[in-house]
Amino acid sequence: MVSTGPSCYFLPESRDLMSLRSIPQLLTYSAILIAVFAVPVSAQPPLHERIDAALNNGDPQFKKQAAASADDATFLRRITLDLTGTIPPAEKVRAFVADSATDKRVQEIDRLLASPEYARRMQYVFDTMLMERHPDKHVPAKDWRNYLRLSFLENRHWDDLVQEMLTVDGTDEKTRPAAKFLLDRELKAEQVTRDLGRLFLGRDLECAQCHDHPNVNDYLQRHYHGLNAFLSRSYLFRDPKTKKTSIGEKAEGQVAFTSVFTKEEGKTAPRVLDLPEIPDPKIPEEPYKVKPARNVRSIPVYSRRLQLADAITSTENQAFQNNIVNRLWALMMGRGLVEPLDMWHSDNPPTHPEVLKLLTTGLQEQDYDLQYLIRELALTKAYQRNSHQKADAKSTDKPDYRVGLLKPLSPEQLAWSMMQATGITERTLNGLKAKKIKDDPQKGPKLTADARWQEEALHDALWRNVDSFTVTFGTVGAQSSRFDASANQALFLLNGPLIQSWLVPGGNNLTARLKKLESEKEIAEELYLAVFSRFPDESEITQVVEFLKVSQQEAHKGIPELVWAALASDEFRFNH
Template identity: 70%
Template structure:
């Protein structure tokens, strides 16, 4: 008999099989209490749609036309799970998470005291190694910037200049899912859960820390004093309070009473002071503690938003009793499983990708009533990030493959001389491509990037439209050179073949009969279409809503 496990999730008892995979448990909880769920829910997406969706989500770009052909033709029953495993093990997945977590943690701030490239490489290496999330956060919050090896991790604090109002708010928002800014001067006027002591409890961890600039090297690092208490007064009630460091409603963490000396390095002019007991170092322990459920629930909510198109709590940083999770059991389940698997983000992402919830079509029949977004009965549209958009456009137009071929040809000459095989190594290929094309990605980030919090919203602008319409970068990608898309289409002499190559390259799917006729009509039956006509055709596809969204 299969053993059963009783889980107490958000105060509700649920009995599930102890051997039921996590992704199946999620699907069961999504359907729980809905008698007509399967009849009302969208079917699973077709293979081409699934491949595009999961490739974008896990590797940050669309698949190639040949990858779509091969995947659709594959009759293996486990091909979806196998593709998920391949993508998660790829170097492109580490780059995708680098982009995602850089945006989440630094919110597109310019590099000030730590070079952006060094920070990004630190994140990428961490995700290549699949480092546990709690370990990564612990390091980010404890390094002081004095050691060259770990200095990139200090960017979270250094580039916020240890400003209390900035760091305290971002600690709450980014790691706890609670924007406590309005609780700085008084209890939050609109959110009963957010109290002034919550804000100042976080502030107390860092109130003694400061930005120190070495007078010789001019390098910034973190210094800390051994004294200083945090007190506050409500501007509304004039009530006074004091708090030691604490995370939300968890117990205060008092300073040790038996310290024989206060400093390892005493404060002095042009000297970075270092206390024996550091409140700042307690922050990472308290934040990632097993007792702090908010830390775990916040990150699984953000991973859910990454994969499903919106958080179980929206906005992602406004978690409170009047804005609870749409599916509290799922949040608790994911939180516990994350802890049980040692904060392995890759494990959670894989299980989310395996769910039927993730794999459902984003379309329902005309006769079916469109369900609420929070019901997750159909796939949700997700706007491509600037990085996804850049890499996908380069993939679609053939820039990626053309660049890789050029880089490989050059590297093979080096390999022959040095008796190496770098040119065929996936990690070398990804790194070489990134270095060669990162300028293009940066141009998209400048145009399409939104400075501020991680969001699931989509906002278009006139600058973005002009960039796509008149930008020299896009126009260069449409030139009929080498084996790029326009050049490939020129070699085809039938509208059906042109439409198929176009749709597989740009939309990652085969065209319908109607779409083939539309392409033929646009080309007016000309067996040798003009370059300009083909370029307009490709540009129209790249500028479409279908391409701009993951669906």
């Protein structure tokens, strides 16, 4: 007899096992042995379920007041915008809504994450986050963005990316694009130090440069200068032959500071916030690998700059982990657990500390795999709720995620979505495929069927259109979840020649397709599927029918106006 706590199992003596006359009997006893001696494993729910549980923890009214799950069409539009940066085509909406599979949302999330469009979307997101739409200086934006896109195609993990961005010096052409973060900031102490704190630690230390922060007790002068100490010995070097700028470094130089308020003096070795200082090792007799000289990039034996990446990404640096999960939460949910994203301090704590802990622990367990975390966020009930609050739900100043939050489309999302809605994307891709097949009849058909070829060819053909939107709708500097329209943006949508050209009926674009339809009801349905990624309700069909009746005498001249009105609407401008 083997005892396992409350249960007892009677097993035959070992000498009797061979006397068992049937294989089934032997298998049965083998199964019992495995069950008895197996090490018990405590099953833990997946991260997305734990996030949902944490959001309603301690609030008995949460489940009652939480909005229902968004319908399939709304979910498809939301997830396609968030993971690929554009709206889904009308035929995809029809198919997804009609699909009766119970796991179709999970399948769609995984399909989108595996697509080349996901890597392009992350390229846009992280380019905007890290470079904040500042103009190019030393590294072309095209090279930098391609570096980001390829990194996300390979699903490189966040700590590896940051390590590379902060250690490369710009001398190797293969890794030079990663140096843009430091090179394009000219290694200016006030800009680099501030942006290291803001973008990697979630703390804007600008006002702690000359004194402890006057309004945030957590931000101290030594925090600012501790970060600055990693880079204070580094400088930009312009190669007289290649004319390219890279990073050189001296072997000496200390960081000292004086408060302009108290006149108190201090000094610091490199450090990240309140983590221990990183002292310099004993200076060797010859401190340089390459000595300083005219037109020579000096290289010290010991580099303070190369300690920065390890210090920033250290597992001891909780701020690094908190910052990236907060930014991903804001990307998917519409608002950070801490807002503004770069003002993390004790007087501005996360709205849901338990959720934050789950996210950071999950990220660590998965070795900073951002795709894993984005997938888990997309699977939460919080992400998939509709954006209509229940009548009896309470309203609070603090977002509690009982309802989906509206997110303004980025300039890139708006551009690609408008081109998708009007049929420019499909028309351009068909033309590119036809040309490639004509030029290369043997390999063309197979090549043009490849999803990555299609994405890259389409981007190369249409990026100038996207740039037009970026110039009009993009803002230089820190990004915000707020939406503020300007007169230039309104004029761009109202009578900009680019959008107006997309409304001219031609080929199989949206206005041409609508003109070919026989009934106003069919026009309404196709319009709403193409632009809003959903079917219209009866009142919306009636509005379209009435509008078209007025314009019917002019052979549907009103159709371009109808499409334009839909594209310029609030519903189209937001992800909801």
